[in-house]
Amino acid sequence: MIGTVVENIKLNDKYYYMIINNKDFVENAKVGQFLMVQSKEYDYINDPILRRPFGVCDVDYDSGDFSILYMIVGKGTMLLSTFKKGSKIEFSSPLGNSFTIQNEKNVALVGGGIGIAPLYFLAKKLKNNNCKITLYFGGQSETDIIFLDKFEKFVDEIVVTTNDGSKGLKGLVTEPFIKNIDYYDYVYSCGPKKMLEAVSKICINSGKAVEVSLDERMACGLGACLGCIVYVRDNDGNEIQKRCCVEGPIFDGSKVIWESVCRG
Amino acid sequence: MIESLKINLCGVEFKNPIITASGTFGYGLEYANHIDLNKLGGISVKGISLKEVKGNPMPRIMETSAGMLNAIGLQNVGVERFIKEKLPALRKYDTKIIVNFWGKTLEEYIEVARVLDGEDVDMLEMNISCPNIKEGGIAFGTDPKMTYEVVYNCKKVMKNKPLIVKLSPNVTNIKVFGKVAEEAGADAISAINTLLGMAININTRKPFLSNITGGLSGPAIKPVAIRMVYELYKTIKIPIVGIGGIMNYRDVIEFYLAGASAVQVGTANFVDPEIPIKIIDELDNYLKCNNIRNISELTGKVEI
Numbered sequence: 366m367i368g369t370v371v372e373n374i375k376l377n378d379k380y381y382y383m384i385i386n387n388k389d390f391v392e393n394a395k396v397g398q399f400l401m402v403q404s405k406e407y408d409y410i411n412d413p414i415l416r417r418p419f420g421v422c423d424v425d426y427d428s429g430d431f432s433i434l435y436m437i438v439g440k441g442t443m444l445l446s447t448f449k450k451g452s453k454i455e456f457s458s459p460l461g462n463s464f465t466i467q468n469e470k471n472v473a474l475v476g477g478g479i480g481i482a483p484l485y486f487l488a489k490k491l492k493n494n495n496c497k498i499t500l501y502f503g504g505q506s507e508t509d510i511i512f513l514d515k516f517e518k519f520v521d522e523i524v525v526t527t528n529d530g531s532k533g534l535k536g537l538v539t540e541p542f543i544k545n546i547d548y549y550d551y552v553y554s555c556g557p558k559k560m561l562e563a564v565s566k567i568c569i570n571s572g573k574a575v576e577v578s579l580d581e582r583m584a585c586g587l588g589a590c591l592g593c594i595v596y597v598r599d600n601d602g603n604e605i606q607k608r609c610c611v612e613g614p615i616f617d618g619s620k621v622i623w624e625s626v627c628r629g
Numbered sequence: 630m631i632e633s634l635k636i637n638l639c640g641v642e643f644k645n646p647i648i649t650a651s652g653t654f655g656y657g658l659e660y661a662n663h664i665d666l667n668k669l670g671g672i673s674v675k676g677i678s679l680k681e682v683k684g685n686p687m688p689r690i691m692e693t694s695a696g697m698l699n700a701i702g703l704q705n706v707g708v709e710r711f712i713k714e715k716l717p718a719l720r721k722y723d724t725k726i727i728v729n730f731w732g733k734t735l736e737e738y739i740e741v742a743r744v745l746d747g748e749d750v751d752m753l754e755m756n757i758s759c760p761n762i763k764e765g766g767i768a769f770g771t772d773p774k775m776t777y778e779v780v781y782n783c784k785k786v787m788k789n790k791p792l793i794v795k796l797s798p799n800v801t802n803i804k805v806f807g808k809v810a811e812e813a814g815a816d817a818i819s820a821i822n823t824l825l826g827m828a829i830n831i832n833t834r835k836p837f838l839s840n841i842t843g844g845l846s847g848p849a850i851k852p853v854a855i856r857m858v859y860e861l862y863k864t865i866k867i868p869i870v871g872i873g874g875i876m877n878y879r880d881v882i883e884f885y886l887a888g889a890s891a892v893q894v895g896t897a898n899f900v901d902p903e904i905p906i907k908i909i910d911e912l913d914n915y916l917k918c919n920n921i922r923n924i925s926e927l928t929g930k931v932e933i
Binding site for chain 2: 403408409411412413414415416455458581582583584585587588589590591592594606611625627
């Protein structure tokens with residue numbers, strides 16, 4: 366697919382936010398899905414070569430705009446940050462499975478750092494379904510805490526934590542979350558592996574359902590390269606392989622074998 | 630049908646010379662929702678072995694300059710499940726099916742070749758060049774005696790299908806292996822498989838891949854592949870399928886000039902699944918503009 370860059374904004378020293386226009390994409394994108402984005406403007410440049418996976422952060426059905434959130438970590442994201450308003454950008458169709466959207470439930474969204482991206486799209490949908498939503502948002506420091514004003518419209522309560530205490534409560538996001546776990550019917554989480562593992566364990570111990578969004582290194586995003594395998598337990602307790610790109614990126618957090626997860 | 634792109638490879642009629650390379654295109658079906666498989670000349674499926682293989686531990690892939698390293702470890706469903714679960718659906722598409730296969734032992738190679746030879750597939754491609762597994766694979770592709778033995782013995786049990794032998798670039802002299810495979814009865818050669826490589830994370834001081842080393846593919850290896858196809862073309866009479874970093878029609882023409890009679894597109898399928906289809910359209914245009922009636926006229930036409 367090809368879209369037009371509507372905006373490519375530097376949010377702060379760490380995060381960038383890109384809005385892209387493509388009506389087809391927006392009509393088909395499900396909550397929790399991702400896309401592979403080509404970070405070069407010209408296809409005759411061969412380096413970097415692979416597209417980069419990003420979670421769908423937001424969609425606007427009226428304008429046909431959707432957005433991604435990214436950090437500059439290497440060549441690909443560096444080039445992505447140079448795209449100007451109005452330029453063309455190539456990407457895949459929406460890929461992977463999606464979050465299940467609960468109805469009229471008390472839900473917790475637990476996000477860490479850039480993992481906040483798919484939770485924004487999710488919060489909007491859950492609000493639509495009359496869920497009561499708490500957002501637990503953790504980061505290293507103040508720079509990581511973004512979009513609070515955007516979230517305020519869709520969530521009922523926001524709890525912020527930072528490791529250095531520069532914003533919100535000092536400490537890990539799992540600390541306030543575990544105190545209130547009994548209140549929730551359903552939990553969604555996206556962020557670093559250690560956080561997802563901790564959130565999943567808290568949910569297992571309290572008998573709560575938890576969906577996590579994983580982010581593995583991928584080449585194709587289509588299920589062909591077998592580079593993004595995640596091991597999970599099936600209903601009989603056997604270890605089985607799942608492709609993060611096709612059978613994921615959303616997994617039942619209680620089934621993931623965390624030792625097999627590579628990223629973050 | 631584009632007349633200028635029709636080719637005959639070992640008696641098999643291809644609508645065009647663009648084949649998707651093994652290991653980069655799953656069983657073909659993974660791409661069915663993303664591109665029109667009917668447009669492809671052929672599909673070389675993920676390397677099939679006698680029994681199901683689960684592959685290497687993660688991490689298995691790492692991007693490098695103009696390429697990538699992989700150490701998937703020939704993960705596949707095994708020949709029986711391939712025939713039962715994948716082949717019938719794949720056969721519904723109007724494209725040639727090449728089954729890439731391998732074994733841990735000589736006996737496994739022979740058995741898989743024998744079974745697949747009796748199935749509804751168009752060609753077999755023997756993989757003696759995967760660098761990412763401990764047993765079999767590359768061991769057969771880096772010792773000329775073993776290459777001869779595995780090709781000769783598989784050909785002996787194959788009554789119906791032409792055999793392509795996929796060579797490793799991880800040898801001192803690829804001409805020796807091309808010659809040996811030809812003498813042992815190979816109908817065609819495909820070259821090259823990935824180059825053995827490694828990448829280290831300087832923060833953790835650990836290799837990026839759990840397998841430590843992996844196979845390098847993508848545009849980074851194209852000049853090596855072109856050189857090897859050129860050397861093979863001067864040495865052997867059987868056709869050569871050129872592989873290595875093809876991203877566009879210009880790369881395909883380059884492989885033809887070096888000596889290829891068909892090509893496989895690999896890593897590009899990961900980058901953008903539309904690339905093989907784009908190449909087909911661009912090639913047709915190139916041949917028209919240059920008054921070339923059929924792409925086969927270009928094979929080996931490099932001017933030295």
